[in-house]
Amino acid sequence: xxxxxxxxxxxxxxxxxxxxxxxxxxxxxxxxxxxxxxxxxxxxxxxxxxxxxxxxxxxxxxxxxxxxxxxxxxxxxxxxxxxxxxxxxxxxxxxxxxxxxxxxxxxxxxxxxxxxxxxxxxxxxxxxxxxxxxxxxxxxxxxxxxxxxxxxxxxxxxxxxxxxxxxxxxxxxxxxxxxxxxxxxxxxxxxxxxxxxxxxxxxxxxxxxxxxxxxxxxxxxxxxxxxxxxxxxxxxxxxxxxxxxxxxxxxxxxxxxxxxxxxxxxxxxxxxxxxxxxxxxxxxxxxxxxxxxxxxxxxxxxxxxxxxxxxxxxxxxxxxxxxxxxxxxxxxxxxxxxxxxxxxxxxxxxxxxxxxxxxxxxxxxxxxxxxxxxxxxxxxxxxxxxxxxxxxxxxxxxxxxxxxxxxxxxxxxxxxxxxxxxxxxxxxxxxxxxxxxxxxxxxxxxxxxxxxxxxxxxxxxxxxxxxxxxxxxxxxxxxxxxxxxxxxxxxxxxxxxxxxxxxxxxxxxxxxxxxxxxxxxxxxxxxxxxxxxxxxxxxxxxxxxxxxxxxxxxxxxxxxxxxxxxxxxxxxxxxxxxxxxxxxxxxxxxxxxxxxxxxxxxxxxxxxxxxxxxxx
Ligand code: M6R
Numbered sequence: 001x002x003x004x005x006x007x008x009x010x011x012x013x014x015x016x017x018x019x020x021x022x023x024x025x026x027x028x029x030x031x032x033x034x035x036x037x038x039x040x041x042x043x044x045x046x047x048x049x050x051x052x053x054x055x056x057x058x059x060x061x062x063x064x065x066x067x068x069x070x071x072x073x074x075x076x077x078x079x080x081x082x083x084x085x086x087x088x089x090x091x092x093x094x095x096x097x098x099x100x101x102x103x104x105x106x107x108x109x110x111x112x113x114x115x116x117x118x119x120x121x122x123x124x125x126x127x128x129x130x131x132x133x134x135x136x137x138x139x140x141x142x143x144x145x146x147x148x149x150x151x152x153x154x155x156x157x158x159x160x161x162x163x164x165x166x167x168x169x170x171x172x173x174x175x176x177x178x179x180x181x182x183x184x185x186x187x188x189x190x191x192x193x194x195x196x197x198x199x200x201x202x203x204x205x206x207x208x209x210x211x212x213x214x215x216x217x218x219x220x221x222x223x224x225x226x227x228x229x230x231x232x233x234x235x236x237x238x239x240x241x242x243x244x245x246x247x248x249x250x251x252x253x254x255x256x257x258x259x260x261x262x263x264x265x266x267x268x269x270x271x272x273x274x275x276x277x278x279x280x281x282x283x284x285x286x287x288x289x290x291x292x293x294x295x296x297x298x299x300x301x302x303x304x305x306x307x308x309x310x311x312x313x314x315x316x317x318x319x320x321x322x323x324x325x326x327x328x329x330x331x332x333x334x335x336x337x338x339x340x341x342x343x344x345x346x347x348x349x350x351x352x353x354x355x356x357x358x359x360x361x362x363x364x365x366x367x368x369x370x371x372x373x374x375x376x377x378x379x380x381x382x383x384x385x386x387x388x389x390x391x392x393x394x395x396x397x398x399x400x401x402x403x404x405x406x407x408x409x410x411x412x413x414x415x416x417x418x419x420x421x422x423x424x425x426x427x428x429x430x431x432x433x434x435x436x437x438x439x440x441x442x443x444x445x446x447x448x449x450x451x452x453x454x455x456x457x458x459x460x461x462x463x464x465x466x467x468x469x470x471x472x473x474x475x476x477x478x479x480x481x482x483x484x485x486x487x488x489x490x491x492x493x494x495x496x497x498x499x500x501x502x503x504x505x506x507x508x509x510x511x512x513x514x515x516x517x518x519x520x521x522x523x524x525x526x527x528x529x530x531x532x533x534x535x536x537x538x539x540x541x542x543x544x545x546x547x548x549x550x551x552x553x554x555x556x557x558x559x560x561x562x563x564x565x566x567x568x569x570x571x572x573x574x575x576x577x578x579x580x581x582x583x584x585x586x587x588x589x590x591x592x593x594x595x596x597x598x599x600x601x602x603x604x605x606x607x608x609x610x611x612x613x614x615x616x
Pocket of ligand 1: 353495609
């Protein structure tokens with residue numbers, strides 16, 4: 001969702017601001033803009049609905065001379081994606097510019113008040129009130145002190161924000177603050193930088209600071225960063241976060257799109273995650289902040305997540321219940337937040353699964369669980385993310401930057417992380433001996449090789465994608481652990497191809513979804529060789545009897561499925577059927593990508609979607 005960048009230093013600001021916004025494109029947006037302060041003390045900017053490439057074209061013919069500035073990619077919440085609603089927003093005098101990520105919940109009342117006081121609004125956004133509030137403070141006791149004006153303004157706000165503010169009267173001063181929405185800052189030899197996440201900063205530094213909620217940072221052209229709390233008292237810098245991947249990790253490197261690159265990176269991601277995890281006494285998972293005794297006493301696990309990460313949770317439930325015999329409840333964070341309190345005891349463990357570590361609903365749910373006294377364990381990809389900082393323990397999946405909006409490598413890496421947790425729990429509970437754990441671990445170690453095999457079969461997905469031509473809807477089916485794979489396959493297809501797809505546990509089909517079927521209707525059935533295979537084969541037959549076109553995802557050598565299905569996406573035999581979702585899903589990722597490309601869509605930046613959903 002919205003991306004914020006800021007720079008002050010010795011270089012021309014606009015070039016880096018535009019590059020920074022390009023790097024943040026993956027977060028999802030529908031308009032963009034930049035504003036720089038000229039050496040003579042004036043603000044100059046361009047903004048537009050649409051892509052950063054359009055913004056670049058406009059910037060190339062505008063006078064954007066200045067070494068301090070801010071930029072923004074907007075994902076519309078209040079007001080349509082138009083030029084006027086694009087950020088930065090200016091105060092009435094046109095001398096203060098603000099970019100904002102988040103939602104100002106009390107903006108209507110503030111806007112009314114400010115209009116009565118004579119302020120003129122130019123947009124329909126909630127964010128514009130911030131520019132006028134800073135203006136009010138600047139006109140009063142905060143004159144000459146941008147940080148103070150920003151503090152006074154944010155004292156009036158309810159909601160979430162990451163802000164970057166510049167003022168023409170103090171060229172060179174960049175002020176940033178946050179509450180709930182992510183924002184990192186960095187000091188370098190050529191100036192100081194701010195951004196919504198580390199991606200745009202990876203090309204200029206390897207250390208960033210994540211601002212604490214409500215702290216206000218003043219960035220200066222010499223690269224210095226002063227941080228004060230909400231009362232203006234200086235505070236120490238938070239520990240710096242090391243960016244442990246080089247900037248090229250966030251580049252295409254020969255691939256046509258990031259989704260293709262990230263799908264291909266899955267074997268290496270799993271290898272990295274598993275490296276060093278098998279110790280003398282079983283699984284090494286020091287990230288858990290629980291002793292062996294505390295772990296063995298866990299009698300319930302509550303998993304909280306959204307979207308693709310929720311589907312990881314569904315797979316994790318089967319693994320934890322099977323291996324560790326602990327009942328697992330999997331909750332959509334967005335729903336969980338409005339349910340009655342769940343019964344939490346000191347033996348309940350909360351697992352939050354979030355690639356970005358910044359999903360607003362997931363963070364709210366995790367805080368709620370912590371508030372109830374629950375130990376919270378985060379499985380996440382992004383170093384220093386809010387989920388990581390606020391949890392009792394964090395397991396980083398180390399998948400590297402995931403740029404495509406449709407999550408792929410994070411899905412399988414999070415799944416393997418959950419498998420490790422399940423094995424660790426089983427060991428602590430004495431349900432598996434170290435030797436048995438080791439055997440399962442060796443099963444996990446086979447996954448990268450099996451994934452490479454599936455990747456080499458991508459022609460099957462390309463071929464199957466043709467069956468979706470001219471179709472408007474499809475059904476994904478799977479049983480037991482494969483139902484989660486079916487959900488994930490349908491989500492991938494919807495996200496990037498804009499074709500309707502719905503998923504159901506295969507046995508549920510007869511209770512309603514079967515009514516959708518008609519000749520040629522596409523059904524994707526995940527039917528690997530496991531204890532429920534025969535039941536799913538019966539469901540495939542029911543589909544075929546109604547004329548549906550079935551694509552099977554089946555284990556090598558399954559001749560019956562080969563005869564029944566129009567196309568088969570073959571997965572190699574896996575020593576443990578529980579691990580099949582980690583390889584079967586790769587076919588569904590590839591299938592979705594081929595269908596989307598066949599329909600001519602940009603698979604990395606699907607319409608309406610944001611990579612990191614930072615508003616509830
Ligand atoms: O960063 P998170 O894992 O918390 O994100 C959760 C969902 O927003 C995310 O998985 C979303 O569903 C993806 N676009 C799926 O591809």
